[in-house]
Amino acid sequence: MPATLAHLLARPELGLRLLTSPGTGSLDRPIPWVHSSELADPTPFLSEGQVLLVTGTPDDVEPYVERLVAHGIAGLGFGTDVVRDGTPDALADACERHGLPLFEVPYRTPFIAITRFVADSVAADAYARSTWALRASRAISLAALRPDALGAVLAELARQIEHPVALVGAAGAVERAYPPSAVDGAARSSLAAAAEPLLRGGRRAGSTVEIGGESFALQTLGAAGRLRGVVAVGGGASLDQAAQQVVTGVVALAGLALEQSRATDAARSRLRTAVWRALLAGDRSLAVRVAEPVVGPLPEGSVRVALLAGDGVPAAADWLELHPETAPEFFARDGGDLVLLTDTATSADVTALVERFGLRGGVSGPASPLGLAAAVAQASAARDGATAELPLRGFDDLAAGGMLALLHTDDARAVAAATLEPLAADPALVAALRTWLDHNGVYDVAARELGIHRHTLRARVAEAERLLGRDLTPFAARADLYAALATL
Known part of the structure; x- marks a missing residue:
């Protein structure tokens, strides 16, 4: 003292x-x-x-x-x-x-x-703090030998410095907190928000933040360009030099543990990809033999395939590995896509994943374990129809809209606009054509709905044929025009 x-x-x-x-x-x-x-x-x-x-x-x-x-x-x-x-x-x-x-x-x-x-008092205090730092470092080193090395190290650090310690994962959420009661929901949100710019920067960095009366020092974990998370240590500037030395050692240990975890995760990810491709090729027996010892049993019976894409796919895959309780029955990386096998078209876990990591995806209809290739095609088609307002589409909804629902793409809209461009100067002519086509080209019925004579409607259709440069007598020509009108 x-x-x-x-x-x-x-x-x-x-x-x-x-x-x-x-x-x-x-x-x-x-x-x-x-x-x-x-x-x-x-x-x-x-x-x-x-x-x-x-x-x-x-x-x-x-x-x-x-x-x-x-x-x-x-x-x-x-x-x-x-x-x-x-x-x-x-x-x-x-x-x-x-x-x-x-x-x-x-x-x-x-x-x-x-x-x-x-x-003498200063020297005695320095000696006491150095002795404490050695004891604390020894206790933390022993904790690193436990099965959950990372969790044990962070928990021991919190006990030694008598301040809370939290880990914000690469996905930007607080994954661990010690003691758990010291970091409530609001504090977790604040820590995640404070760590987000450090993770987004992609390089080694640190900062401090005041949350709920506690000063937290934040330090990134991992190498530049592949950060694994941020450790938040309570006490901040109030920690003396001895405590700071212990914290520095823990940051190094945590970074090492996460790097080792990265290698293990990468190997598991490659194995998941191999299992998925075996399933896709129809070799389920091989997939089961490879998967069961490492990733567990594969789903039985009917499943749906979800295909997710976006910059957040790597982070989403890491999140699923770290939170198996939120993961579907099976997931894997396939190129730039994240593939999930789920049992419902509107799985809450898949929806939450899309929202958390800003992904875009589609979910297939039900498929047997031997019909996954067709299910992937369905999921891909559903994903193509996803929008910013509806980032996760189900193939069931897409199929319910019929073939015309597939025309709601930028390419289709561009072709439709070019097709109808000659009629752009006369909106009334476009409306007459739409009503005429809605009534299967029957002039009498369409004219009555428009409130005009059938000969007037015939004249307008003829004018449209002249402007468009096409004969609307054949069904194919009428169907093509109707598709263009529906697309716009």
């Missing part, structure tokens, strides 16, 4: 006497050092928190004391019977007014005795 003014005043061999009232300043403030100087302004040679010892003061003590207080001096000791008898009353009054503790040092007590007491 570092020395304080209270400790100095309590030492009978020093014989110090407090001259200001006990409530003046702080007697429990740690003292890093004691310095003596008879300069009129010693502040350029002093550091904040130090105690100053003097045997005399300038005649004008008011600005002298003001300078000491402004510089952050913790206390002032006046040595008596060296230059003068007793301590000047003016100095005691000024210290009382400005909140600077003042104590009297008797003639029999050399200044070096006070300095040595503080120096």
